[in-house]
Amino acid sequence: MLVFAAVVLSAPIWLTPLGASYPDLLQKFAIFGIFAIGFNILFGLTGYLSFGHATFLGVGSYTAVWAFKLLSMNVIPAILLGTAMSGLFALAIGYLSLRRSGIYFSILTLAFAQMSYSLAYSVLTPITNGETGLQLSQQDPRVIDGLFGVVVKDGLPSTNLFTISMSGLSGFYFCAVMLIIAFYISLKIFRSPFGLKLRAIKSNQTRMKYTGFNTRPYLLSSFVISGMYAGLAGSLMAVTDPLAGAERMQWTASGEVVLMTILGGAGTLVGPLLGATIIKYFENIFSALNLGELHKIFASLPDTLENIVVAIINPFVGEGWHLMLGTLFMIIVIFLPGGIMEGLTRVVKFIKGILGFGKKQAVANVEVTRKGEAK
Amino acid sequence: MSTILDIDGVNKTFGGLHALSDVNLKIEAGETHAIIGPNGAGKSTLLNCCIGRLIPDNGSVTFNGKNMIGMKAHDINHAGMVRVFQTPEIFPELSLLQNVMIPALAKRDGTFTFNPFKALAKEKEIRAEAMDTLADFELDKFHHKLAGSISRGDKRRLELAMGLIQHPTLLLLDEPTAGMARHDTNRTIDLLKSEKMSNMTKVIIEHDMHVVFSLADRISVLARGHIIATGTPDEIKNDQKVKDAYLGEGEGDDE
Numbered sequence: 001m002l003v004f005a006a007v008v009l010s011a012p013i014w015l016t017p018l019g020a021s022y023p024d025l026l027q028k029f030a031i032f033g034i035f036a037i038g039f040n041i042l043f044g045l046t047g048y049l050s051f052g053h054a055t056f057l058g059v060g061s062y063t064a065v066w067a068f069k070l071l072s073m074n075v076i077p078a079i080l081l082g083t084a085m086s087g088l089f090a091l092a093i094g095y096l097s098l099r100r101s102g103i104y105f106s107i108l109t110l111a112f113a114q115m116s117y118s119l120a121y122s123v124l125t126p127i128t129n130g131e132t133g134l135q136l137s138q139q140d141p142r143v144i145d146g147l148f149g150v151v152v153k154d155g156l157p158s159t160n161l162f163t164i165s166m167s168g169l170s171g172f173y174f175c176a177v178m179l180i181i182a183f184y185i186s187l188k189i190f191r192s193p194f195g196l197k198l199r200a201i202k203s204n205q206t207r208m209k210y211t212g213f214n215t216r217p218y219l220l221s222s223f224v225i226s227g228m229y230a231g232l233a234g235s236l237m238a239v240t241d242p243l244a245g246a247e248r249m250q251w252t253a254s255g256e257v258v259l260m261t262i263l264g265g266a267g268t269l270v271g272p273l274l275g276a277t278i279i280k281y282f283e284n285i286f287s288a289l290n291l292g293e294l295h296k297i298f299a300s301l302p303d304t305l306e307n308i309v310v311a312i313i314n315p316f317v318g319e320g321w322h323l324m325l326g327t328l329f330m331i332i333v334i335f336l337p338g339g340i341m342e343g344l345t346r347v348v349k350f351i352k353g354i355l356g357f358g359k360k361q362a363v364a365n366v367e368v369t370r371k372g373e374a375k
Numbered sequence: 376m377s378t379i380l381d382i383d384g385v386n387k388t389f390g391g392l393h394a395l396s397d398v399n400l401k402i403e404a405g406e407t408h409a410i411i412g413p414n415g416a417g418k419s420t421l422l423n424c425c426i427g428r429l430i431p432d433n434g435s436v437t438f439n440g441k442n443m444i445g446m447k448a449h450d451i452n453h454a455g456m457v458r459v460f461q462t463p464e465i466f467p468e469l470s471l472l473q474n475v476m477i478p479a480l481a482k483r484d485g486t487f488t489f490n491p492f493k494a495l496a497k498e499k500e501i502r503a504e505a506m507d508t509l510a511d512f513e514l515d516k517f518h519h520k521l522a523g524s525i526s527r528g529d530k531r532r533l534e535l536a537m538g539l540i541q542h543p544t545l546l547l548l549d550e551p552t553a554g555m556a557r558h559d560t561n562r563t564i565d566l567l568k569s570e571k572m573s574n575m576t577k578v579i580i581e582h583d584m585h586v587v588f589s590l591a592d593r594i595s596v597l598a599r600g601h602i603i604a605t606g607t608p609d610e611i612k613n614d615q616k617v618k619d620a621y622l623g624e625g626e627g628d629d630e
Contacts, residue, residue, distance in 0.1 A: 188494075194489065194490050194493070196480070211478045212478070
């Protein structure tokens with residue numbers, strides 16, 4: 001856990017060589033990490049695949065922005081309310097969706113998500129500001145700030161944690177602390193009797209019923225917890241950039257978190273975080289590469305070879321980064337159904353085999369590698 | 376002796392098939408009652424009607440004075456009636472120890488307990504109890520193995536361990552020794568006869584006559600959905616109807 005915290009907090013330093021140390025991207029790593037960790041509590045532990053988790057992300061964002069508008073520019077009420085509101089939504093949607101299992105559950109959650117998305121776009125425009133997205137304005141009441149005599153004179157106010165501005169690196173550190181807390185809670189859940197019961201439900205739900213467990217409340221609690229994680233992630237998005245739009249609720253966003261979790265390894269502790277980091281890294285770094293930069297990277301090769309390599313790689317970067325992600329995803333799912341975490345475990349086993357380590361040594365190594373990869 | 380499970384006038388049809396017709400059966404507290412009968416006689420259907428997996432068309436199932444029909448499976452479990460399945464219904468992705476801890480947790484936590492911040496590592500009592508139960512079945516040496524990876528006979532014993540750790544008032548055993556080697560079968564018989572389990576009422580469905588006659592205080596014979604005879608092992612052995620329906624065809628069947 002300490003290792004994990006150290007790795008997360010030192011991210012701006014060790015990510016520099018990868019070109020990913022700017023605060024905007026780091027914040028995204030942390031936020032989507034929280035989202036995926038939360039999703040994993042539902043999908044990884046119980047096996048229930050929700051296709052509507054972006055709803056809770058959106059609800060968290062809207063609630064947080066409303067908290068900024070009405071209460072205070074301080075981030076504490078925003079994230080608390082965002083998380084709580086998503087929890088309520090998750091309770092309602094989960095209560096209805098969990099009447100079915102398997103593909104029907106997935107379809108139901110997808111339907112609810114698309115419904116929320118459409119509502120945010122149309123009927124609920126007074127609350128969500130429709131297509132434009134919900135934004136701050138100078139005239140917002142900000143009741144609590146008003147009580148303390150904070151008055152914004154010019155321009156838009158910015159989010160803060162008691163006087164510390166939530167932009168740039170300080171914004172990242174705030175998200176990072178949230179991520180560490182979120183990870184710690186998920187660790188506790190994984191290692192609790194409650195977590196064991198959830199895994200047993202994934203393994204054989206029928207047997208759980210005949211063993212004397214009412215499985216529905218277990219599933220619902222896990223759904224609500226993961227919804228609250230999504231809400232926290234959503235409100236953190238609003239913290240780092242205080243506007244909320246309906247596109248955050250679109251099904252592609254729900255699909256993204258599924259990809260992140262499976263890519264990293266569903267049911268593992270750090271896998272989803274890894275998956276989130278990799279996908280966001282691809283999205284931001286590879287999509288920025290263009291033909292000219294590729295030629296620079298491969299400039300050391302002979303010209304003909306350089307042209308061939310660049311021609312092959314070019315469709316996979318820039319606009320085509322999804323192609324790269326898709327290929328990677330296919331490779332992972334086909335060869336490593338357990339995600340990247342399974343790959344790492346195999347590598348460790350392989351090394352252990354070569355060096356002929358004792359068993360205990362190898363176990364310790366797995367731990368070390370896992371923690372090391374918690375980056 | 377008092378009646379602990381009273382199956383009264385139970386009928387169950389699947390389409391046109393009368394799986395159970397007007398079955399009456401009284402299980403006395405403390406006895407070991409075997410239900411035998413040819414394949415397809417309705418034995419498993421009868422157990423399914425008791426534990427809430429199936430709902431009988433009519434008739435009643437009363438356990439400890441409470442009507443069981445319409446009750447949820449998890450409530451029936453907590454009422455004290457526990458079933459051990461014919462095909463092992465285990466948690467293949469969990470370790471043997473975890474498989475046995477789950478029913479022990481069910482016994483302690485009830486149908487639902489929200490304790491996500493309690494550490495599993497601190498559940499020392501549950502763990503110790505689970506290890507003891509595994510030891511009874513000689514499964515403790517590989518308690519860390521995944522339940523999906525062990526042999527079929529071991530799975531059967533694990534299944535039994537999962538039923539026993541709940542110390543039910545009534546244990547329903549659906550072919551507990553099917554697929555076991557003779558040595559394991561004998562060990563299972565010893566275990567079911569042991570002092571630990573002597574105060575537990577047991578209903579056993581079994582094909583292996585060796586097991587039936589070693590364990591049963593009374594035997595009921597089910598054929599084509601009817602109970603054709605109930606009595607002590609000796610009475611059943613000498614019953615002409617039973618001989619015609621069942622024993623004559625397959626005596627000494629080791630399955």
